[in-house]
Amino acid sequence: MSIDRRVFLKIAGITTAFGLGGSTLINGLKKRGLEASELPFAGKQGGLTAKRWGMVVDMSRFRNEHDIQRVIDACHNIHNVPFFKNPKHEVKWIWTDTFNHTFPGMESEFMMEGLEEMPFLMLCNHCKEPACVRVCPTQATFKRKDGIVMMDMHRCIGCRFCMAACPFGARSFNWRDPRGKDEDGRPFIRKLNPEYPTRMKGVVEKCTFCTERLAKGLQPACAEKSNGGLVFGDLEDPDSELREILRTRYTVRRKQELGTQPSVYYVIGGNDDV
């Protein structure tokens, strides 16, 4: 049978129409999976909400090692963050480093006494334009509506693109099974919190601004234990305590010039009103 141009176009058109329409029809008719929304729910539970969560780190409140360690422990203990002796395997949600490493480019020839040795507290900056989220191939890391850059551990495939993208070193890869034990037989997670999961070997983890605590109406664990050194609040709410500090004190952010718009601000000197 010979086929002319008109017939060919007709057949092609009908086939395309069926192909496009058919799949929609079939998907529409197919029995949908069970939706979580079909379950009987309680009313909205009280939790902390914001348009964009942020934090101020007031370095004048961290006088000694003890102040800092208390905050780090508060976080790492409740989130089952493992401790690996090998610094190459380190997993951290909140940690410290020197001024020069925290604010590269801001060091000068003659600086305030003691500034260079001061340990600066660092955590995920929960950037407004997070580089990690842009590179994640599985959307395992994503930005929530309230600005928190969150991890969905079930989706993480351990490609570590996010670690390469993050300019702040806020992300840690689990090179070893965090549930394991070191050479001396000590478990990597010193104190297990049964209410929070651990991670597994091969996933990337980081600070989540304690989303599980916010949902219960609690402040993040670090802020709670910081004696006012870490102030957590809504950056978009002009009446928040956070904005009041930003209005009245001189603050800086880490590596602003990169344009990721970090949500963590630092008050460095000027401890006159402490």
Next chain:
Amino acid sequence: MKLYDGGKIIFGLIIFLGLITIPFYFNAGKAVAPPKPKLDTPVIQALAVKECVKPKEIMRAEHMRILDDWRNSVVREDDRQKIVIGGKEFTKSLQNGCLKCHSNKKDFCDKCHTYMAVNPYCWDCHFTPKENKS
């Protein structure tokens, strides 16, 4: 048509068929008892209304999908609304929800998972309640 070395080939085929069907001979006529997950944990016994978030048949077939949906709504949408069954609130969580009642992983989860030869990796990260070794 002539089958070269026909005898050898047919003999070989018979041996081959015999070998790959060994599992069927082995288990022929034997019924493996279907798993009976236990529901007699102290928390479940103390419940006034012994009801899960969905009927038994749905839970059996769909619990993995429900867990997936819960994870998406809690982690991705921050929707942590609790589920109310018979006046009792249930948290959308494996570790802090399901396992609070079903505290017997060995006699509950593992029973069917072993029977079906599935190996979910929930427990790589989520804790299971402490239970006596049975």
